Structure formats: C-alpha cells, structure tokens
Amino acid sequence: MSERGGGRFVRKVAEKVRRAPEAGDDDLWESVQLARHAERPYTLDYITRMCSDFEEVHGDRLYGDDHAMVAGFGRFHDRPVAFIGQQKGRDTNERTFRNFGMAGPEGYRKAMRVMEIANRLGIPVVTLIDTPGAFPGASAEERGQGGAISRSIQMMWRLDVPTVAVIIGEGSSGGALGLGVADRVLMLENSTYSVISPEGASAILWRDASKARQAAQAFKPTAANCYRWGVVDAVVPEPDGGAHTDHEQAAEILDQYIYRALTDLGAMPPVERRRARRERFRKLGPLRDPEGGMGIATGRETPPPG
Amino acid sequence: MSRVGRNIHVSVDRLRQLAHRDARPRKISADAGTCPKCDSHYSADEMHRNLRVCPACGHHFAVTARERLEQLGEPGGYVELWPELRAADPLQFTDLKPYTERIADAEKSTGLGEAIVCAELEVRHVPAVAAIMDFSYMGGSMGAVVGEKLARACDHAAQKGLPLIVVAASGGARMQEGTLALMQMAKTVIALDALAEARVPVVVVLAHPTTGGVWASFASLGDITYAEPGALIAFSGPRVIEETTREVLPSDFGRAERQLENGQVDAVVDRRELAERIGRVLHILRRPELEGPGAAGSPALQWAQGGAQRAAGAVQSLPRKVMDRIRPGSPDGEDPE
Numbered sequence: 001m002s003e004r005g006g007g008r009f010v011r012k013v014a015e016k017v018r019r020a021p022e023a024g025d026d027d028l029w030e031s032v033q034l035a036r037h038a039e040r041p042y043t044l045d046y047i048t049r050m051c052s053d054f055e056e057v058h059g060d061r062l063y064g065d066d067h068a069m070v071a072g073f074g075r076f077h078d079r080p081v082a083f084i085g086q087q088k089g090r091d092t093n094e095r096t097f098r099n100f101g102m103a104g105p106e107g108y109r110k111a112m113r114v115m116e117i118a119n120r121l122g123i124p125v126v127t128l129i130d131t132p133g134a135f136p137g138a139s140a141e142e143r144g145q146g147g148a149i150s151r152s153i154q155m156m157w158r159l160d161v162p163t164v165a166v167i168i169g170e171g172s173s174g175g176a177l178g179l180g181v182a183d184r185v186l187m188l189e190n191s192t193y194s195v196i197s198p199e200g201a202s203a204i205l206w207r208d209a210s211k212a213r214q215a216a217q218a219f220k221p222t223a224a225n226c227y228r229w230g231v232v233d234a235v236v237p238e239p240d241g242g243a244h245t246d247h248e249q250a251a252e253i254l255d256q257y258i259y260r261a262l263t264d265l266g267a268m269p270p271v272e273r274r275r276a277r278r279e280r281f282r283k284l285g286p287l288r289d290p291e292g293g294m295g296i297a298t299g300r301e302t303p304p305p306g
Numbered sequence: 307m308s309r310v311g312r313n314i315h316v317s318v319d320r321l322r323q324l325a326h327r328d329a330r331p332r333k334i335s336a337d338a339g340t341c342p343k344c345d346s347h348y349s350a351d352e353m354h355r356n357l358r359v360c361p362a363c364g365h366h367f368a369v370t371a372r373e374r375l376e377q378l379g380e381p382g383g384y385v386e387l388w389p390e391l392r393a394a395d396p397l398q399f400t401d402l403k404p405y406t407e408r409i410a411d412a413e414k415s416t417g418l419g420e421a422i423v424c425a426e427l428e429v430r431h432v433p434a435v436a437a438i439m440d441f442s443y444m445g446g447s448m449g450a451v452v453g454e455k456l457a458r459a460c461d462h463a464a465q466k467g468l469p470l471i472v473v474a475a476s477g478g479a480r481m482q483e484g485t486l487a488l489m490q491m492a493k494t495v496i497a498l499d500a501l502a503e504a505r506v507p508v509v510v511v512l513a514h515p516t517t518g519g520v521w522a523s524f525a526s527l528g529d530i531t532y533a534e535p536g537a538l539i540a541f542s543g544p545r546v547i548e549e550t551t552r553e554v555l556p557s558d559f560g561r562a563e564r565q566l567e568n569g570q571v572d573a574v575v576d577r578r579e580l581a582e583r584i585g586r587v588l589h590i591l592r593r594p595e596l597e598g599p600g601a602a603g604s605p606a607l608q609w610a611q612g613g614a615q616r617a618a619g620a621v622q623s624l625p626r627k628v629m630d631r632i633r634p635g636s637p638d639g640e641d642p643e
Contacts, residue, residue: 136542136551143568146540146541150521150527153523177489194485195479195480200546218399218401219485285489
C-alpha cells in the first residue's frame, strides 16, 4: 500500500504543518470544526480501507455490546492487527445508534477484551480515537465508567505487543485517553486532543456555554501544539482541505504512518518497548523551573518533522 | 466500631462539650459554625477534635491535606516529601483570570504548594507513604505537579517496600493545564504498577468529591478502596449528566453509599474510624520480609516478625506440599490409599 501515491503528497502537507506551527485563533477554531466535520472519515472508514479483511467482535462478555466502540482483528499489510476505536455516526439514526461516539464501560471492557486476546496471540494493537468524551450517564456510572477507563489505561500500558494510538478526529477527556496509552501516539493534522471539549470547558470555566471558541483558543488543542508538548509523536498530514475531502487518500496516508510505526516498534524487544512507553508518559507535564519562573521545563520546541 | 459504639462516642463528646460550655470562654474562630445538614452549632475546637465530622449528625466536612495527615498518623509525626514542586503554566492559560494568578491565590489561601501533599508516616504503627489531595487548592485538580508527586510517591513506596495510602478529593484533571493535565491520568496509572512490581498494596480513600480524571485513573485502582460517607464518586458529575442526557438523577446519585451498592468501593468508612481501619488492613496485608530497616523497631513489626517466625516452618513447607499434590503422577488425590 505504501507504494500507491502518498509519498510526495505527505511531504507537501508536512511542509504546510511545518510552516504554520503557531496556529492563529481563526485557524484554531477551524481545526476544531474540521475535527468534527460531519463528512470526516470515522474509525470504520479507515479500518475498511487500511485492512484487506476485518473481523469485528461484539460484547464485553459481562453486560452488553457498546456500539460507540468498535473492536476487532484486521489483516493489515498481510499481518494480523487488532483495531479498536470509538465510532461516530453520519445520519441521525446512526449517530443515535453509535451514541455520538461516547462509549460506556462496556465499550472500554470490549476494548480490553480485544487487547488481552491480541497480547496473548502476539498481535499489535492500533487504536483510533474519535470521541467527545466517555458517555456521561447514570447507568454508565453505576457500571463503573471510571474504573473501566482507568483499567483500559492500565491494560494498554501493560501490553507486551507493539501499540499505536491515532487521534483521528476529536480526542476529548478520559474517554479518549482510555485508548491513548501507546508506544506511538499519532495525530491527524486537523484533529484535536484535549482534557475536555471546548463546550464543556466553556460551561465549567466561563460558566457560559457560548464561550466554546474562547475555550478552544485557551486550550490550543491542535496537532501542532500537542506535538510541541510531546503529547503526540507525529502529526499525520491530511489531504488538502481536510480528511473529509478525500477518504481514500486520508486512509492511505494514515496507513503509511501506522505501518511505519509498527515496523519500527516490531524491531524493539518487548521489555525495551515497555520501558520506553513508561518513560514517554512519565516525562509529560512540565513543572515550574525553580530558577526560571513559569517556563516550560520539558517538551519540544521544534515543529514536527515531515 | 459498631454503629451503636459510634453513637456512644458522639454522645460522650457532646456531653463533655455541654458540660464545659459555660465554664470556658467561647472562642470565635473562622471554623466555628453551623452544620448545613442538621443546623447544630459547633466550636472550632470541637470540630477539630471530632476530625471535622459533625458531632451531632455525622456530616463529613472537607479536611485539608495537612490535617488529614495528622488524623491518619501521629500528630506532627510525618515527613513531607517534595514540598518544593510547583506548577508551570505551559499553555499560558487564561479563563476568567490567568492561571498564574489562580496558582498564586491558591497557594496564599491554602498555604500549600499544590493540591497534593505526600509524606512518610505511620498509621497505627504501620509505616506507609501517603499521598493526600486537598480540595481547597483549586478543587484538588490534577495537573503536572499532582501527577508527578503521585508518581514519585509510588516509586518511593515501591523502593522502600512500604504500602501507599492515597486520599482522593478532586474535581478531576486541571483544565488550566489542558492536554498535559489529561496525560497525568496515564502517568499516575503507570506509576501505580511500580507498587505491583514491589508487591506492596495501595489503599485508596475516596473523600468528597472524587470525580472526572482522578476517579478514571489512580483513584479507581486501589487494592482496597474506602469511601467517606456522602462522598460524590463519579466520572461525570450530576450536572454534566443532567445537561447531556436530560436524565433526572436521584438525590444520592454517585454518593459513597450508592457506589458501595454498585460494587465500586469496598466499604463506606466513617472518618473517625478511618485511621484504625487503614492501619488494620495494612497490618493484615503486611509482609515483614519485605520491610526496610526503618521499620525494624516498631511494635507492630516485632509482632509480625514473631508471627512470621512462628509460622516459618509451615510457610516454607506449604508450597512443597501443594506442589506434591498437584504434580502429575503424584499419589495424592489419585490413589485412594
């Protein structure tokens, strides 16, 4: 798949990302909008294009099947890979069916079930993150939403197999991080990754639901910023105008990035991979430098590479 | 202590207070006030002595991290760890006011460097590492410093072979640190595994409230999990749920007692019994062979070591017996002889 086009295009878009590392306010809001564009490719759009075959599994074997979470095993570059991701819907019916990509505890437990199988069989795990957050509902709380997410984080960290996480659209809150603890974390150019959705932040911090745009500007949740903070390892370019303009090409570029990451990771011994995974997350989060005021003590200062 | 026992304890306290009421000049203190649950009046002193639990109705008030340390350990008998760590402002974040200002205000009003205090202490003679969150510092929110201190507490406890006690009281991840605050959930969950590798237990106490990214990370991964009465324990708070789903929630939604029924916590423990309860469970889980020289003199350890010596023969032979029984071709179990 890596031979079919893409190469020159990838360089072109990467150049664009490099040139505009400091997104202005308008660009920032545009990014937030693009990340949630109704025609943007969703998890299954990528999986069906990247895999020659895909077997979806259902149910957490404890309570039910969560349609906001898709999990299964695919044939990727003639090898088995476990794919897990939140799934959004395109029309009203599908959106309701997929619960707007907001998974409950059953979703995270289904994800963990697939991770456990993959780990046992020595199959790499790829997660595709696209959610406004985990489902906020009384029933989800009763069945342990918090514990399901924390255990999913814990299981991802404990996996011996290579793992890649990709933020493909909206990556908000613990619901996103539940699938986000991987050896390599990639982020599509126009996706967002944040502690909370701009609307949620607006309601909580500004006590005014209409301040979403202002919240987005304060959070700066763009791919370029996440790269600069060290939260993601690479920014995956999108077709001109955004991934929604060309699903085929978007999937092809992502395919190359995932293939490359899995190839690199496959060459590392499992113990070394886990050590690096621990280090990767351990160093995130700058502390105040006792000498230098409020500066950033860690993180990257350079723009993303092509 | 039984329910009856607790009531007696409260009554005695009340009686003593009433007896001294006229004899003593009443101190005016910011902490004196009225219980919002039962309208009874209390003095600051009484409140302190009763571990910030309403002597009349048992309502649990918020406790600062330092007072909590004194409640759990011996008074003043703890050594604080990494008090020097302070938050940075990686996003240059401003909502209604700049984050730097919020940090400065929080430090000034609480006297704390961050929303968590870590310490080494002894709970009922069992040495442990404690990580105590303080809701009065920016809602106990978890930013990089809270994540880092918690991770260091895990490493420190693992290195010394000591159990970890976490008291959670937090609204969740600190919004003002954005995506980097979210990453602290991963950092803390990963750090907990240092304890798993060292084979030492984690006791988590969920105080009011434990929500959001704190509940969805380390706070829900305790080996033993206690909740204080009435504590709200949830990933999404009631307001968010009602706004998103238009559900009408019961008044006890997410409360400790309900979460016990939901299977999310091991017990709801009154604060006046908490130190005793933690000390007891740590004592039960204690493995003297893992403990460092620092703990050698404590009576509890001597007891445990004595017990271990008494049991040494049995402990050493047990695996062999078990192995013999399960080994293929072993006469045990297969041969009726």
